[in-house]
Amino acid sequence: xxxxxxxxxxxxxxxxxxxxxxxxxxxxxxxxxxxxxxxxxxxxxxxxxxxxxxxxxxxxxxxxxxxxxxxxxxxxxxxxxxxxxxxxxxxxxxxxxxxxxxxxxxxxxxxxxxxxxxxxxxxxxxxxxxxxxxxxxxxxxxxxxxxxxxxxxxxxxxxxxxxxxxxxxxxxxxxxxxxxxxxxxxxxxxxxxxxxxxxxxxxxxxxxxxxxxxxxxxxxxxxxxxxxxxxxxxxxxxxxxxxxxxxxxxxxxxxxxxxxxxxxxxxxxxxxxxxxxxxxxxxxxxxxxxxxxxxxxxxxxxxxxxxxxxxxxxxxxxxxxxxxxxxxxxxxxxxxxxxxxxxxxxxxxxxxxxxxxxxxxxxxxxxxxxxxxxxxxxxxxxxxxxxxxxxxxxxxxxxxxxxxxxxxxxxxxxxxxxx
Ligand SMILES: Nc1nc2c(c(=O)[nH]1)N[C@H]1C(S)=C(S)[C@@H](COP(=O)(O)OP(=O)(O)OC[C@H]3O[C@@H](n4cnc5c(N)ncnc54)[C@H](O)[C@@H]3O)O[C@H]1N2
Ligand code: MOO
Numbered sequence: 001x002x003x004x005x006x007x008x009x010x011x012x013x014x015x016x017x018x019x020x021x022x023x024x025x026x027x028x029x030x031x032x033x034x035x036x037x038x039x040x041x042x043x044x045x046x047x048x049x050x051x052x053x054x055x056x057x058x059x060x061x062x063x064x065x066x067x068x069x070x071x072x073x074x075x076x077x078x079x080x081x082x083x084x085x086x087x088x089x090x091x092x093x094x095x096x097x098x099x100x101x102x103x104x105x106x107x108x109x110x111x112x113x114x115x116x117x118x119x120x121x122x123x124x125x126x127x128x129x130x131x132x133x134x135x136x137x138x139x140x141x142x143x144x145x146x147x148x149x150x151x152x153x154x155x156x157x158x159x160x161x162x163x164x165x166x167x168x169x170x171x172x173x174x175x176x177x178x179x180x181x182x183x184x185x186x187x188x189x190x191x192x193x194x195x196x197x198x199x200x201x202x203x204x205x206x207x208x209x210x211x212x213x214x215x216x217x218x219x220x221x222x223x224x225x226x227x228x229x230x231x232x233x234x235x236x237x238x239x240x241x242x243x244x245x246x247x248x249x250x251x252x253x254x255x256x257x258x259x260x261x262x263x264x265x266x267x268x269x270x271x272x273x274x275x276x277x278x279x280x281x282x283x284x285x286x287x288x289x290x291x292x293x294x295x296x297x298x299x300x301x302x303x304x305x306x307x308x309x310x311x312x313x314x315x316x317x318x319x320x321x322x323x324x325x326x327x328x329x330x331x332x333x334x335x336x337x338x339x340x341x342x343x344x345x346x347x348x349x350x351x352x353x354x355x356x357x358x359x360x361x362x363x364x365x366x367x368x369x370x371x372x373x374x375x376x377x378x379x380x381x382x383x384x385x386x387x388x389x390x391x392x393x394x395x396x397x398x399x400x401x402x403x404x405x406x407x408x409x410x411x412x413x414x415x416x417x418x419x
Contacts, residue, residue, distance in 0.1 A: 005283030005291055009401070010360065013294055013319060014337035016280040020296045021336075025327050027183040032241040033171055036163045038224050039181040040329040045157040047174055050147035053350025055110040057086075059142045059411065062123060063114035074188045075130035077124070086111060101131055110143060117142035150174070160330055162224070182329030184226040188247035189217050192240055192257040192267070193307060196232045201257030211387050212256035212305070212312045219316055222418065225252075225324045241270045248274070248300045251327045254320065257307030259291040267304050271295040285401055287359040288384035289315040314362045317396075317417075345395060345414045347375035352408040355399040365414060377412055393417050 028042040057063060064080060072078040080101040086092045094102045096113035104110065104117060119142065122135035150156060156170060157163075163171075163179075171179065189212075195209045197203060210232055217227040228250065233243045235258065247253045251256040258267040259282075272278040275297040282304075284292045288311035293304030303320055305312040325331040347367055355361045366378040379397060380389040395414035399406060406412055 007283050007285040007290065007359070008281055009285050010319065011337060013281055013284060013292075016294055017296075017323065018300065018333055019302045019334060020301065021323075021326055021333050024327070025284075026327070028180050029183050030120070030178050031181050032170055033177055036171070036179050036181060037165060039163055039179075039184075040224065041157050041159055041161045041163070042180040042182045042329060044155050044159050045161075045171075045176065045179065047150045047152055047154050047156050048176065049174060050152050051149040051174055052144055052146060055146045056144050057104045057106060057108050057117040057142060057367070058144055059117055059119045060106050061104065061117050061119045061142065062131060062133075062349045063096065063110050063117050064101045064133070064137065065096055065098065065113060066116040066139045066141065068099055068101075069116070069118065069133045069135060069137045069375070072133045072136045074134040077134045080131050080133060081130050082125075082131055099110065115139045115143070115149065151354075160332070162330055184224060185250045185251040185324050185327035186228065187225045187254060187324065188221050188228045188230050188250045189213055190218070190230045190234045190240075190243055190247070190253065190255045192235055192255060193232070196257075198232065211306070211309045215257065215309065215313055215390075216254060216316050216320075217320075219313075219418070222323060223321055223324055224328045224330065235266075237266055237270060240267070241273065244270060244297075244302065244338060245274060247299055250300065252320075252323060253300060253302045254305055254316070255293075255302065256305045256312045259293050259304040259306050261291070261409045267293060271297065271302055271304070284315075284319075284320070286314070287356065287361040289318070289362075290359075292319070306384075308384040309387045310364075310390060313390055314384070318362065341415050343416055343419065346394075346411050347377035347414055349397075349406055349408060349410045349412050350376050350378045352405065353379050353397070353399070354405040355403060357404050358401055359401040360401045361396055363397045363399070364389050364417065365395050365397050366392050367394045367414070377414060390417070 063312050069078055081099055083100045083102055084094050085103040088105045088108055092109050092111050094111035096111055102111050116137040118133050124132045191210050191213045195208045197207045199209050213229050218231050220227040233240050258265045268279055277296055279295045281294040291306045292315050295302040322336050326336055366379040368376050369378045380392050382389050395416050397412055397414055
C-alpha cells in the first residue's frame, strides 16, 4: 500500500510553486473602458491632463476675491460690483478687480482674479450692478482648483491595480479610453468521481450531483480568471490522463476529487506520468484540505483539490485564489502566501471552538448582531462534506496551527467569505 500523505505546512506549497512562477510571463491586452471593470492594470497609468482643467465653482453664486468679503455679516454686509456672468461649459474672459463679483453656476469656470465663490443664499441683489455679501469667505471656499483632483503626469493607478467601478469613472474623466491590462488567467476545472452526475440529471441511488465544478468555476470567475468547466471525468486512468493532458495549455488545471488515498485515487500516478517534474507535494497541514496535490507538468501548474465540497472550497479560496491572483497580475510573486488581507471583521464568538494543533483550520461563520448591536460570530461547525455550511457562512475564522481553539466570547478576526 502507498504511504500515507505527508502534512506539509502551506509555506512549503508556496516555496515549491514560486520556483516555477518566477519564470512565468504574463500576457497583456488593450481593453476599452467597458471591458476594464475588475481587470488588472499591466502598467502605471499617469494622468494625461490636469483634472479639473480649470478652477471651478462648486456652488451657484458669485465668484469674488475672498479679501473683498472680509468681516462681512448679515448685520454688516459688504457691497460688490457685478461685472457679468460666467456661462456653463464656456470659457470666461472676465477678470475681477478689487470689489468686483461675477455670477457663476455650479461647475462654471472661475474668472481671473477670483479666489472664492459666495453662495447665492449669502447674497442680496441690490440692483443689476450691485450685490451685497452677508458672509466673509476664506480663500478657496466653494472652489475646486485647477488640477486639485489630479495633476498632469501624476500616477492615477499603479501597475497591478484592480479596476473598480469608481476607477472607470476616473479614467473616463481623464479621457483615457483604452487600458493595457493583464490577460485573464485561464483555468480548467475537472471533477472526478464515478458517483458524480451533472446537476440537470436525475440522481439514481449512490449518485451525487457535481457541486465542485460550479463553486470553483464561479469563484474563479469572481476573482478575475477565465474558468473552463471541463466537466465530470470518470475514475479511469486513461480518461483522466487524457483530460488533464488536453488542458495543459491552460495557466492552471484544477482537479477536484481523487486526491486522497482510496483505491481509485490515481491522480498522483497520472500527474507523475504526464511530464516533468510531476507531483511536488501531496498533503497540507490545513483543515479542511489535507490531501491537496501540487504538480508542475512541463510549464503547467496542476492542483489536486480534495473532493469534499468544503475542502475543495477552502483550498480554492485560500491557496488557489493566490495563485490565480499571481497569474492574473494582481499579486507579485513575493506577495504569495503572505497574509495581507485588508478587510478583517472583528466579532465575538458565540461558542467555543476546538481545533487540532498542527493544522491551520478554516471554519465558516455566520455573522449576526447580539442584543447590544455588537457583531456575533456563529461558527458553522460540521463536516467538510457539507455545502450548506458554506452557504450559511458570511465569513471565515482562521485558527493558526499552533492554536488549540478559541474561547466562548473571544473577539476573533474574520475574513469575508466572498467579496
Ligand atoms: N483513509 C482515509 N480516507 C480519507 C482521508 C484520509 O486521510 N484517510 N482523508 C479524507 C479527507 S480529509 C478528504 S478531504 C477526502 C478527500 O478525498 P478525495 O480528494 O480523494 O475525493 P473523493 O474521494 O473523490 O471524494 C470525497 C468526497 O467528496 C465528494 N465529491 C467529490 N467530488 C465532488 C464534486 N465535484 N461535487 C460534490 N461532491 C464531490 C465525493 O462524493 C466524496 O463523498 O478523503 C477523505 N478520506
Ligand atoms: O482535509 Mo479533508 O479536506 O479534512 O476534509
